[in-house]
Amino acid sequence: xLWWLKVAxxxxxxxxxxxxxxxxxxxxxxxxxxxxxxxLGEEIQDEGPIPEMVRLGEKLEQxxxxxxxxxxxxxxxxxxxxxTQLVHERLRSxxxxxxxxxxxxxxxxxxxxxxxxxxxxxxxxxxxxFFQKLERNWDQVRALLNQHLDEQAAADRRRT
Numbered sequence: 611x612l613w614w615l616k617v618a619x620x621x622x623x624x625x626x627x628x629x630x631x632x633x634x635x636x637x638x639x640x641x642x643x644x645x646x647x648x649x650l651g652e653e654i655q656d657e658g659p660i661p662e663m664v665r666l667g668e669k670l671e672q673x674x675x676x677x678x679x680x681x682x683x684x685x686x687x688x689x690x691x692x693x694t695q696l697v698h699e700r701l702r703s704x705x706x707x708x709x710x711x712x713x714x715x716x717x718x719x720x721x722x723x724x725x726x727x728x729x730x731x732x733x734x735x736x737x738x739x740f741f742q743k744l745e746r747n748w749d750q751v752r753a754l755l756n757q758h759l760d761e762q763a764a765a766d767r768r769r770t
Contacts, residue, residue, distance in 0.1 A: 611640075611726045612633070613701050613705070613722050614719065614722035614723045614725075614726050615629060615632055615633070615639075616629050617705075617715065617718055617719045617722055618719050618723075618759055619632060619763070620715070621715050621716060621719050621759075622756070622759040622760055622762070622763040623760075623763045623767070624762075624763045624766045624767070625763075625766050625767045625769075625770040626770075627770070628763070628766050631766065639762075642758060643755065643758065646754055646755065646758060647727070647744060647751070650744060650747070650750065650751055650754065651740045651743055651744060654743060654744070654747050654750065656743065656746055656747060658743075659739070659742050659743075659746070663742055666738075667737075667738030667739055667742055668738075670738050671737070671738050674732075674735060705718065720748075720752055723752075723755065724745075724748070727741070727744070728741070
């Protein structure tokens, strides 16, 4: 989420120091975004998932219910710090390579948000149907998220 927020602050024109201000009040920054995702999950009407995606979602939820989330967790604070540092280094390098290769900053922002949302859906045991519904309508999710971020950036510029 931190890398997405950093890229989003740049892309949407937050005033200098906007990322740090957002980070300092991360709860109030993320609450409206979570509310937006929940609202979209309720409001979007679409044809629903194809049968294969229904089965995939059911299997994912069954596995999670039977075995819990099977992710591995660091055994110590030092191991957690080392893993975190490695992820940051690799993401920083990947972002630089993508930008140098001409990948759109908006696409990078969308990819980072998608990854955060997918990881959150798994780690928080959100219903797979909810995730898939928003995934199928990702353009609409991104449009409303971009609108929200543009409004927040404008407010941030007025405050500074």
